[in-house]
Amino acid sequence: MNSPILVAENIGVQFDAFTALKNVSVAFKARQLTAVIGPNGAGKSTFFNVVSGSLIPSTGRIRFNGQDITGAKQHEFARMGIAKSFQITNVFPQLTVGENVRLAAQMRRSRFGLLVPRQSMTDLIVLAESLLERVGLAKAFHLPARDLAHGQQRCLEIAMALACDPKLLLLDEPTAGMSPEETLDMMDLITRLAEERTVILVEHKMKLVMGICQRLIVLHHGELLAQGTPNDIRANYEVKRVYLGQKV
Amino acid sequence: MSSIDITDVVSPRGAPQGSRTVLQRSMEFITRHRVAAVIALLVLLPWLVPYEALAVNILIFGLFAVGFNLLFGYTGLLSFGHAALFGSGSYGAGIAIVHFGWPWWLAIPAGVTLASLVGLVIGYLAIRSRGIYFSMVTLALAQCVYFAFYKAGRYTGGEDGLRGITVDVINVFGWRLDFLHPTTKYFVLLVFVAAALWFISRVLASPFGAVIEGIRENERRAAACGYDVAATKLIAFVISAAVCGLAGTLRALHLSTVPIESLHYLTSGHVVMMSLLGGMGTFFGPFVGAAFVLLIEEFATNFTKYWQLLVGLVFVVFVLFFPRGIWGSILHWLGRR
């Protein structure tokens, strides 16, 4: 029995007079690849920010593995096993690629000394190397992160998100700004990642996610429009109406 | 915003392949043994500058800048109130000696402790405020500390400063050292500076040191990785306070007085300038900056009383054209070749 790993209950987000999200209730199953989709302005990013810990909802609750985590601070999310990548690439620009991942992995050590040299923690360095290998950046270990091409930086972010060995991986438009080949590589990587942990994806390009996701959540004007398997969504009249003119 | 110490670009298992010139290799060697390199230079310093008092000032303000740089260059927090920490260190040590009759070796930890406590309070409030307010809040709280010490005349001497911090003789392991002799004084102070440098170097190379740099580079990312950004900043602030406080205690012992100006905004500004001009986020930068600023002031006061104008202009030029500072620019130029 696959109990939900993440549950969003009646999430509402209000910015002054603007309602970004209203009454969104979704349960995400573990070990599944779920995509949150919708046209631009649907509230996907706001929803993503709520479930990834960047934004505290005005109303509603979030439960992770049964535990209420509403209002928890951003850094507590990673410690609980929820890792994320941002819509706009967020890495440590002047640090090397290897150091970026090593630092992300360092959080596994709950207590670290002030006087211990970090370069002696070789297991973290080895881990960083293997993660970078996985995303195809092994050769870039010694480059400053800001010297990477855009697509490579997105891969770096994935490596950093994996560094804390998360149970839940949240990716906000991971293919944004990538070339078609890079996009294919990324979707491949995500599919493989979803085999070992739960992945929730935010995307606005429907075509990308239809083929690989087990479940889709469709948002529209801040509300839940539909949810189900790709086939369910394809057949859904409401969804077709909303995406009128877009190829499905 | 800051330049990177060369160790961050070199992994422990060997630098990237490709030819490294003799210059680059020696730079790596110096960086790997950075504490020893600085201490070696400081040992030679009294013979490199025109007179002793200047050497002592470079030593003291260099340490002040090192403590400040931990917060500014490495963590990315621009405090304009570090005079409060420097001055608290001075007054702490001074009051311990003058009013409580403590020996010098207890007065120094007393000063460092007082500075750390002041740093804890200022740091907590400043970090609580939103990003852009940080500099303003530290400035304001430091002025508050200034007024508090000014008013507590009974202990601090008020406007006249605290006088009578006389330390003539230092007894160490049976040796009697004449503290009033300039060279002896310099080397006694150097021992403390060296210890602090070793400590700071270890902190910077530690996992904690990596986290503060991560915070400087990208706070949101650091938080998303699982680091408690506010708590880390506060710890960095307190460590910075302790080191700057130590510099303050050494100054009190050196001058035998604590001028009230130690707590003033201009002292805070002074260390900001030294840090930027030397090179933020580098290990050698603070001492380079301290030496540079003190030498300019020394040079300028010889033929004009408007040395602040000169220093201000130099600073503005650096902010516009050489934000990496002297040492930072050198490192950058070397890294480019």
Added chain:
Amino acid sequence: MSEINVILMQMVTGVSLGSLYVLLAIGLSLIFGMLTVVNFAHGAYFMVGAYAGVYTYTLTGNFWVSLVATPLVAGALGLLAARLLIRPLYGRGIDYPLLLTFGLSYVMIDTIRALFGIEGLPTSTPAALRGAVNIGIGHFPLYRLFLVAVTAAIVVVLWLFIEKTRYGLIIRAGVRNPEIVRVLGVDISRIWLLVFGLGCAIAGLSGALIAPIRAVTPEMGISVLVESFVVTVVGGMGSLPGAVTAGLLVGIVYSMTSLYAPDLAELSIFVLMAIVLLVRPQGFFGRAGLMA
């Protein structure tokens, strides 16, 4: 005077002191809101304004002329600094303009010392504004009432400018979301310079206004800078209602503390700031998450 009258009089003093803070905080907030620059030279412009005011008053014998000339001088100097020094730093990070304006203040203070000496300038209150006026609860210095009136007038004019004119609309939009304004093709860089100049002009004007009742020295801007920061933190950066409310509040807190515990007067405003930081870190009118 009865107890109540004493308190009320002290509050009026607080309001007149607060007027100065309101003007300074408005300038700071405008500059920050539009350029995201913390103007560490704000106190220096205040000081330059005081000098310009006294100088022109002495030169022309006409106080009103000096009040018109001063903001022009300060504003021009502000424009110059913005164009030559601050604009090149655009895009480099929030700390750089701060550091630059800090360095600039050093240069300005020492330049004034070089031009006018280190002792300061003697000042006097213009004849028409001397003396005290009976405001019902007691006699209050006419000049201080004048200060309050001028501040109120400036606030109203600014409010009208920002709410009702096209330039004001651009400023409001720029404060809310600089990116949008840029994309809309408005020549944002010119607005930038003007706003910086405007902020400095207000700072300079407040210097000229305060000159008759304060010592005019090269260092007068330093303590004033600190006080303006306190007001800005309390009221919320980038907010004009915040600047007005906090300015008056800080002035009143200071003067009431002077009445009951004169030794603690200087510390009282910092205590206020600390309380605000603990309870509402973004300030009364600040938006939560500003530069968080």
